[in-house]
Amino acid sequence: MINTLNTTLYRFLLMAILLCLRAEIVFAEENSAEVLIVGAGLSGLSSAYYLKKAGKSAVILEMSPHVGGRIRTATYADNAHAEVGLEEFWESNPALQIMRDLKVPMETSYTSFSSFYYQGKLYLFHHKSNLDFLKSVITVDEFKAYKTWDETMVALYKQLEVRPLTASLLALKEISFADWIHEKSGLSAKTQEFVRIETEPEYGVAWQKISALDGIAEWHFFSGEGQSPNHVVGGNQRAAQTIADFIGADNIRLNQLVTHIKSTDAGVEVTTNDTGNFQQHVYRANYVITTIPLFKLDDIQFTPPLSPDRREAIKTQAGGSYFTAHVLVDVKASHFWKHNNESILPVLTDGPLGVIYEGQSEPNKDVLLNLLITGTYADRFNSRVNGLDDDQKTIIEAFDKQWPGFGRSVKQMTFYRYHPRAIASWPVGRSRFDILSDSLRVPQGRIYFAGDFTEDTHSNGAATSALRAVKDILLRK
Numbered sequence: 001m002i003n004t005l006n007t008t009l010y011r012f013l014l015m016a017i018l019l020c021l022r023a024e025i026v027f028a029e030e031n032s033a034e035v036l037i038v039g040a041g042l043s044g045l046s047s048a049y050y051l052k053k054a055g056k057s058a059v060i061l062e063m064s065p066h067v068g069g070r071i072r073t074a075t076y077a078d079n080a081h082a083e084v085g086l087e088e089f090w091e092s093n094p095a096l097q098i099m100r101d102l103k104v105p106m107e108t109s110y111t112s113f114s115s116f117y118y119q120g121k122l123y124l125f126h127h128k129s130n131l132d133f134l135k136s137v138i139t140v141d142e143f144k145a146y147k148t149w150d151e152t153m154v155a156l157y158k159q160l161e162v163r164p165l166t167a168s169l170l171a172l173k174e175i176s177f178a179d180w181i182h183e184k185s186g187l188s189a190k191t192q193e194f195v196r197i198e199t200e201p202e203y204g205v206a207w208q209k210i211s212a213l214d215g216i217a218e219w220h221f222f223s224g225e226g227q228s229p230n231h232v233v234g235g236n237q238r239a240a241q242t243i244a245d246f247i248g249a250d251n252i253r254l255n256q257l258v259t260h261i262k263s264t265d266a267g268v269e270v271t272t273n274d275t276g277n278f279q280q281h282v283y284r285a286n287y288v289i290t291t292i293p294l295f296k297l298d299d300i301q302f303t304p305p306l307s308p309d310r311r312e313a314i315k316t317q318a319g320g321s322y323f324t325a326h327v328l329v330d331v332k333a334s335h336f337w338k339h340n341n342e343s344i345l346p347v348l349t350d351g352p353l354g355v356i357y358e359g360q361s362e363p364n365k366d367v368l369l370n371l372l373i374t375g376t377y378a379d380r381f382n383s384r385v386n387g388l389d390d391d392q393k394t395i396i397e398a399f400d401k402q403w404p405g406f407g408r409s410v411k412q413m414t415f416y417r418y419h420p421r422a423i424a425s426w427p428v429g430r431s432r433f434d435i436l437s438d439s440l441r442v443p444q445g446r447i448y449f450a451g452d453f454t455e456d457t458h459s460n461g462a463a464t465s466a467l468r469a470v471k472d473i474l475l476r477k
């Protein structure tokens with residue numbers, strides 16, 4: 001009798017617990033799809049785009065209240081706007097084909113080389129081509145040596161497409177890009193400085209901190225006449241929004257912080273926490289593609305846990321630093337960045353001002369300048385170690401040194417910080433081409449890893465990784 005009572009009580013309690021749990025965790029049919037995608041940055045949006053084109057259902061789970069991730073455009077009074085994140089889509093970026101398909105208006109007004117300041121002198125790009133510009137910077141003999149070196153770089157870059165890499169090529173991950181150029185390039189000291197100044201803003205760290213192997217990959221944006229950088233008319237955020245519109249709002253769940261990804265033989269289960277009301281949700285699918293940045297992967301619990309090689313790949317990857325400052329300036333100050341009435345922007349300053357871009361402003365209204373600050377200055381500004389006032393002072397002083405009297409025209413500064421590992425990069429000894437990086441490009445069970453850092457330093461990697469993951473899923477039985 002007591003035993004029967006206990007069993008009945010036990011069953012009752014179990015039912016009650018299950019009912020309570022069910023009340024807290026929302027299971028619903030609309031929470032399932034063929035593929036779940038974590039993150040609505042370029043990689044997540046591109047993945048959903050390719051899947052929709054292939055006729056597969058996909059749902060994106062995004063922790064923030066907006067799409068785009070590191071693609072963001074800030075708008076100010078009088079319709080002024082400037083990029084907070086991604087500035088330009090390089091010509092080789094597969095995302096450009098999506099833009100063309102969706103008729104996103106693009107513009108390209110400059111080339112891969114930019115005007116730059118070196119030791120206080122301005123080297124002005126007002127030429128028809130990259131190589132004509134370079135000829136104005138260095139001597140005829142230096143230029144000849146540069147051409148020979150650049151041809152070697154092109155040949156080495158081609159070899160990167162053949163896998164597995166040769167041992168001699170792979171060995172280039174053990175030497176820094178800087179040391180390798182110093183020792184092996186045959187370039188003059190001035191040409192070496194030119195290469196450093198033009199490329200460092202791309203990977204966001206000093207060239208001593210990346211390997212020669214990754215340097216070869218980065219250089220291909222600049223080789224020959226270089227690739228053209230593309231920008232969305234009206235701001236890059238329009239690109240993210242247009243892809244999101246194509247995917248459909250019903251397929252993008254905002255404010256869903258993914259906390260747990262479980263992969264079994266039967267499928268995947270992804271748990272989210274609604275950042276608005278802390279309600280937990282569970283989503284189910286055949287596969288999941290995570291596109292969240294490297295530094296956020298540790299916030300997610302994986303079942304089964306990530307394999308040791310993937311863990312090691314994440315732990316030992318480094319990061320380039322970016323910091324953005326939008327500077328609102330009196331229109332009367334425009335002469336500082338104009339030569340013969342033509343803008344010299346973007347200009348590389350090789351200092352605390354980073355790359356100075358011109359945002360969009362209405363005629364005769366205050367002008368918005370966009371500073372894309374990288375490397376040690378970005379680290380310092382991101383850390384706020386000296387406080388905001390000090391950061392502003394450093395920037396104004398740098399402006400006044402470069403353009404005496406300019407500081408008086410500055411009306412407002414707005415700062416945007418990024419995580420210290422915001423940009424993918426690999427320290428000397430690691431590379432995007434090594435075995436550890438390969439481990440992130442293969443699925444673990446039903447979990448696919450995408451996002452810029454799985455392929456590349458930039459948004460090229462975001463789109464390429466989406467293509468890779470979707471292609472693999474479509475081929476899988």
Ligand SMILES: Cc1cc2nc3c(=O)[nH]c(=O)nc-3n(C[C@H](O)[C@H](O)[C@H](O)COP(=O)(O)OP(=O)(O)OC[C@H]3O[C@@H](n4cnc5c(N)ncnc54)[C@H](O)[C@@H]3O)c2cc1C
Nearest residue numbers: 039041042043063069070085086087088258451452458459
């Ligand atoms: C200042 C700056 C300038 C740049 N300039 C250029 C440039 O000129 N050219 C270029 O090619 N690249 C540039 N980049 C790099 C480019 O922005 C990125 O490579 C690209 O946008 C990355 O896309 P992604 O989808 O891989 O990652 P992200 O854009 O970071 O998207 C990841 C998404 O995942 C979401 N997320 C994270 N964790 C979770 C979670 N637990 N649950 C749910 N969602 C989550 C995030 O909120 C985010 O929306 C720049 C970057 C910065 C910061």
